[in-house]
Amino acid sequence: MTNFGPQKITTVEKVKTVGQKEEVLFHVKVILAGDGAVGKSSLLRRYVFDDFTEQHKMTIGMDTHTTLTRVPGLGLVKIHTWDLAGQPQWSSVREIFYLGSHAMALVFDVNQPETVKHLPDWVHECRKQVPNIPVLVVASKIDLPSRVPVDKIARWAKNNGHGYIETSSKNNYNVELMFEKLGTLGVNFVLKSR
Ligand SMILES: Nc1nc2c(ncn2[C@@H]2O[C@H](COP(=O)(O)OP(=O)(O)OP(=O)(O)O)[C@@H](O)[C@H]2O)c(=O)[nH]1
Numbered sequence: 095m096t097n098f099g100p101q102k103i104t105t106v107e108k109v110k111t112v113g114q115k116e117e118v119l120f121h122v123k124v125i126l127a128g129d130g131a132v133g134k135s136s137l138l139r140r141y142v143f144d145d146f147t148e149q150h151k152m153t154i155g156m157d158t159h160t161t162l163t164r165v166p167g168l169g170l171v172k173i174h175t176w177d178l179a180g181q182p183q184w185s186s187v188r189e190i191f192y193l194g195s196h197a198m199a200l201v202f203d204v205n206q207p208e209t210v211k212h213l214p215d216w217v218h219e220c221r222k223q224v225p226n227i228p229v230l231v232v233a234s235k236i237d238l239p240s241r242v243p244v245d246k247i248a249r250w251a252k253n254n255g256h257g258y259i260e261t262s263s264k265n266n267y268n269v270e271l272m273f274e275k276l277g278t279l280g281v282n283f284v285l286k287s288r
């Protein structure tokens with residue numbers, strides 16, 4: 095059984111696109127990382143509750159949710175998502191949260207150029223605990239005017255072997271696909287690590 099690290103704070107289960115009874119074959123732990131206010135919790139909120147709020151309620155330390163997700167070609171995957179607090183004051187508590195994780199969503203805000211500056215630092219912080227963890231770079235809030243050269247970031251992601259996706263929690267654009275991709279990356283990492 096995979097060790098998912100410290101105790102979960104909240105757990106919500108949602109069955110997504112589940113047909114007849116099926117076995118869950120894989121459990122994966124996914125990290126949501128990126129600077130403060132880039133939209134990490136909003137992505138998870140959209141995915142789990144199909145909801146969105148304009149209010150920014152800073153995550154305190156970390157929050158988790160568990161979803162049952164159908165991943166094409168892999169069947170049902172239980173995704174345990176750990177949504178980290180992005181503000182710098184939480185950096186010392188974050189280290190332990192990475193332990194036992196299988197994929198990382200690295201989120202930046204297309205409307206806030208300074209949020210791309212720390213992307214390599216986030217990869218470094220996570221890979222200190224989980225070397226070679228697969229990374230999906232997530233451009234968030236694409237409903238807003240882009241003030242970031244997203245093509246350049248997409249190229250950076252590709253050159254470093256990371257995935258890349260553009261999303262909007264507000265408009266519910268690509269949020270499901272993002273979690274499917276994270277499920278796939280996570281399962282492949284589990285299989286490689288066996
Ligand atoms: N327009 C727009 N606003 C968004 C979107 N996603 C999030 N926001 C807003 O961005 C702000 C921050 O969102 P959060 O999801 O709380 O950000 P976070 O990355 O979890 O922040 P921390 O927990 O502080 O690290 C909130 O005011 C959200 O309403 C989006 O897709 N479009």
Ligand SMILES: [Mg+2]
Nearest residue numbers: 134135152153
């Ligand atoms: Mg948050």
